Amino acid sequence: MKTLATDFLLKESPNAIAIVDTKLNFINYSNQWQSDFTPNKTDIIGKPLFDGISEMPILFNYAIKVGLTGKENINAGQKFILPSGKVQWLKWKISPIRNDINILEGLVIYLEDITADKRELELLQKAETVARIGGWEVDLQKNSLYWTKTTKDIHEVPEDFVTDLAQGINFYKEGFDRDKIAKLVSAAIEKGKPWDTELIIITQKGNEVWVRAIGEPEMLDNKVIRIIGTFQDIDERKKIELAHEEITERLKIATQTAHIGIWEYHIQKNELVWDDKMYNVFGVAKDQFSGVFEAWESTLHPEDKERALAATSKAISGEKDFDEEFRIILQDGSVKHIKGISKTIKDINGTAIKMTGANWDVTELKRTQLKLERNEESFIKTFDNSIIGMAMVGFDGKFIKVNKSLANSLGYSANELTELTFQDLTHPEDLAKNVSLLQKVLDHELESYQIEKRYVHKNGSLVYVVLTTTMVKDLDGNPSYMISQVQDITSKKEAEHNFKETSERLNVATRVANIGIWEYHIANNTVQCNDNMYDIYGIPKGTADLLDEWLKHILPEDVEKVTTALQRTINNHAPLNIKFRGIKPNGKIIHLVVIGEAQSGNDGKIEKIIGSNLDITALRSTELQLERNIESFTETFENAAIGMALVSPQHDWLKVNKSLSDILGYSEEDLLQSKTLDITHPxxxxxxxxxHDKAYKGEKDTYQLEKRYFHKDGHLVHVLLGVTVVKDLDGNPIHSIAQILDITDRIESEKKLQSLVEVTKSQNDSLMNFAHIVSHNLRSHSTNMTMLTKFLSQEEDKKELKNINRMISDAAESLSETITHLNDVVQVKTGALENLQSTSVLNTIEHIKKSIGGLLEEHDAIIKIDIEKSHFVNAVPAYLESIFLNILTNALKYSSLDRTPVIEIKSKLKKETVLITFKDNGQGIDLKRHGNKIFGMYKTFHKHKDAKGIGLFITKNQIEAMSGSIKIESVIDEGTTIFIELKQS
Structure with missing residues (x-):
């Protein structure tokens, strides 16, 4: 009965207890043991202890081994990190079991998992430390005060510090804070009233710290016996709150000054909150804004949307804060440039919950920057790609920057030229005139000048140029450097031309202005400001009388305007909004805009003015620089030695200079009322x-080509055209800058030279061939005559002598015929060009037709003539008759015996030539077999008794002597077509 009771008590024990034998096999265990340590085992009696327990610390195993030695082992509670990483708090007691004769029979194991309790306590302690929250207790019966460790840390006292209620109150800052806590403690003691307040204490180390003190009285028999509470360090938060309150008004003024809108986006709720300025920036009425992310997204410019949304995603994911410039489209279709920044706020789990940011309108600055960038880009491209030499030159004559064209003209590299001056390269006889004109520019007598002068090439030769020099001024209107355009006219002096383009120079830079925030306190006549104000004016930080120092840094001419506006704000509560100029200690003048707002006290009187200064020097400088560059381009355009024009995408002349009017013969008014295509050669x-279309589609920004225009008097003007496309702020082409160089003289010279070269080459080739033929034919006749003469001297038979004499006579006749042919060829090759004259193709054909009328009638031939009366060619009339006669007689000589001869003669204009075609239906020629020798001397292609092989050879030489060409197409037994091309008269 006793054993049953023991087993029952063990099973129902609220503690985890197990009994094991010396082999550590279960003898018995409590239900709590099974629940806590072997929940997955139903019956573990006789099973090993550690088979049932999934994981135990090594120290517990050691304790079991100690128990098996007969010693008791107790652990009051300890934290363990198990091999799996699991954290567990355990306490145990292991006692040995002995029998009546004191022999060890097993162990009683008491094991308790206290993890839950210990973890909660540990977390509370950590939370107290992290949150800087301490506890305290006042025992009114013992008049004692207890502080926890964190409370002592906040007061900066040692851990063994002991205090009482009165001393604790004295830690509060003397004055308002100490009086208030004393009143709260008294009310708690007397009336049982709790408190929750924020005050300042002075720590033992003398530091001021904001704290939150909470007190809760405990009562017994309607009497307070003790007060317990918490004590939290809120110094950082409180100082942030106070600083926030202080800068809120300043931020308000700053956002108004810079057109800054503030927004918050609650990510989970998809809720977007804007301040009033945001609606102004985006041009949206409050009742038209839905307050969701998609409403902002819908305003994004299509070209910027993907980038802006990607930046938003990165900000939400924490990869990178949002800091972008993007464009928005307003309801009226206009476009604004926006600068946006934001910070992402996350919860304790690291999940993004909110974005807070600001947007401000930077359209005006962006447009100015883009305009300058476009002008800068246009100038650089035009400068670098100009077809004429260009250089930036200092007033000492030194080359600052040169383009490739100038380097090519003078034979130096760009780097070599920047080590030289124009004086080093100018011909000594031209130097005085050049220097004199430059001095007049420096003395402001001239804005620009143009002269012809000579440079000395690197190889020692002279380079003749037209030099156009224009002064470029800085923002203050002072001379900065010279732009020189160097048009190489050496080729003109030597009957050749080699020019390059010229264009405009716009070189500006810009930077964003800083904002200075200030407060003017009227009562004591003092000014407070942020660091930017000191930086803007160059005022030393810590200046005693900041107002006086500020006024000293306003340009004297503008002081009255500023003080008057300031007094108007004080007197009339009027907003302050003026532009003025400041001056830095180094004498630099800056441009500023000031915006301010009066602040009234409780009595309605103005106590102070809060305002901001915005440095707009960069914007103003940019505008001035742009004006200067436009002025420089205009002067360069008008004074350029080559033709220059602005041309629209539709080919309209928008603006032309005098040089272009001189080149084309048209007045400026005539050109501006026409298109470039109107006078372009078809x-x-x-x-x-x-x-032109490729350039305006963005495939290229600049291009060059040679083309022809019609002069007003009708003659052709050959030009070298250089074009640079100019784009608007959105990157769309608006017009192009065209540079037009007249190269007519060069083209005509090249054509004439080329023609002479081709004729000479042809004649040389033909004469070389002729020399080979002469050598071959005369040698053959000579050999034949020598052999016959030898036979004659040795022969005695009269009959044979007569036969030899006949052969000698035939050989002599053949030699005479050969010499006649060769003489005809020589006549063709010499003097043809000098005898060219305008000759009618139709009249020549009709003349030949009459001369061979009998032959045509004999063959019953049909001639079809389709030739215009207006077709005239440059030809030697005798050659033309010989050519036509030879072709027509050959057509009859080699006509087909199976059909009536039909000869078709046609002509047509082909650019600057006349194409004459002769087509017959005769025997034809096997061109695959004879094509490469069709025009050879003494080459025959048919078995005809009269065939000599000289006709086509002479015909080809006659045509080529007149700068023409001949080609043959033929099919056996179908006919032959001959194509003759001669220059049109």
Missing amino acids: DDLDKSTKV
Whole structure:
């Protein structure tokens, strides 16, 4: 009965207890043991202890081994980190079991998992430390005060510090804070009233700390016996709150000054909150804004949307804060440039819950920057790609920057030229005139000048140029440097031309202005400001009388305007909004805008003015620089030695200079009322249009080509055209800058030279061939005559002598015929060009037709003539008759025996030539077999008794002597077509 009771008590014990034998096999255990340590085992009697327990610390295993030695082992509670990483708090007691004869029979194991209690206590202690929250207790019966460790840390006292209620109150800052806590403690003691307040204490180390003190009285028999509470360090938060309150008004003024809108986006709720300025920036009425993310997204410019949304995603994910410039489209279709920044706020789990940020309108500055960038880009491209030499030159004559064209003209590299001056390269006889004109520019007698002068090339030769020099001024209107355009006219002096383009120079820079925030306190006539104000004016920080120092840094001419506006704000509560100029200690003048707002006290009187200064020097400088650059371009444009024009995408002349009018013969008014295509040669229209369209589609920013214009008097003007496309702020082409160089003289010279070269080459080739033929034919006749003469001297038979004499006679006749042919060829090759004259193709054909009328009638031939009366060619009339006669007689000589001869003669214009075609239906020629020798001397292709092989050879030489060409197409037994091309008269 006793054993049953023991087993029952063990099973129902609220503690985890197990009994094991010396082999550590279960003898018995409590239900709590099974629940806590072997929940997955139903019956563990006789099973090993550690088979049932999934994981235990090594120290517990050691304790079991100690128990098996007969010793008791107790652990009052300890934290363990198990091999799996699990954290567990355990306490145990292991007692040995002995029998009546004191022999060890097993162990009683008491094991308790106290993890839950210990973890909660540990977390509370950590939370107290992290949150800087301490506890305290006042025992009114013992008049004692207890502080926890964190409370002592906040007061900066040692851990063994002991205090009482009176001393604790004395830690509060003397004055308001100490009086208030004393009153709260008294009310708690007397009336049982709790408190929750925020006050300042002075720590034992003398530091001021904001704390939150909470007190809760405990009562017994309607009497307070003790007060317990918490004590929290809120110094950082409180100082932030106070600083926030202090800068809120300043932030308000700053956002108004810079057009800054503040917003918050609650990510989980998809709730977007804007301040009033945001609605102004985005041009949206409050009742039209839905307050969701998509409402902001819908305003984004399509080209910027993907980038802005990607930046937003990165900000939400924590990868990178939002800091972007993007464009928005307002309801009226206009575009604004916006600068946006934000911070992402996350919860304790690291999940983004809110974004807070600001947007401000930077459209005006952006437009100015883009305009300057476009002008800068246009100038650099035009400068670098100009077809004429360009240079930036200092007033000492030193080359600052040169382009490739100038380097090529003078034979030096760009780096070599920047080590030289124009004086080093100018011909000594031209130097005095050049220096004199430059001095007049420096003395402001001239804005620019143009002269012809000579440079000395690197190889020692002279380079003749037209030099156009224009002064470039800085923002203050002072001379900065010179832009020189160097048009190489050496080729003109030597009957050749080699020019390059010229264009405008716009070189500006800009920077964003800082904002200075200030407060003017009227009563004591003092000013407080942020660091930016000191930086803007160059005022030393810590200046005693900041107002006086500020006024000293306003340009004297503007002081009255500023003080008057300031007094108007004080007197009339009027907003302060003026622009003025400041001056830095180094004498630099800055441009500023000031905006301010009066602040009234409780009595309605103005106590102070809060305002801001915005440095707009960069913007103002940018505008002035742009004006200067436009002025420089205009002067360069008007004074350029080559033709220059602005041309629209539709090919309209928008603006032209005098040089272009001189080149084309039209007045400026005539050109501005027409298009470039109106005076372009028809054969150049397609080329001009294609390259023009490619440039305006963005495929290229600049291009060059040679083309032809019609002069007003009708003659052709050959030009080298250089074009640079100019784009607007959105990158769309608006017009192009065209540079037009007249190269007519060069083209005509090249054509004439080329023609002479081709004729000479042809004649040389033909004469070389002729020399080989002469050598071969005369040698053959000579050998034949020598052999026959030898036979004659040795022969005695009269009959044979007569036969030899006949052969000698035939050989002599053949030699005479050969010499006649060779003489005809020589006559063709010499003097043809000097005898060219305008000759009618139709009249020549009709003349030949009459001369061979009998032959045509004999063959019953049909001639079809389709030739215009207006077709005239440059030819030697005798050659032309010989050519036509030879072709027509050959057509009859080699006509087909199976059909009536039909000869078709046609002509048509082909650019600057006349194409004459002779087509017959005769025997034809096997061109695969004879094509490469069709025009050879003494080459025959048919078995005809009269065939000599000289006709086509002479015909080809006659045509080529007149700068023409001949080609043959033929099919055996179908006929032959001959194509003759001669220059049109």
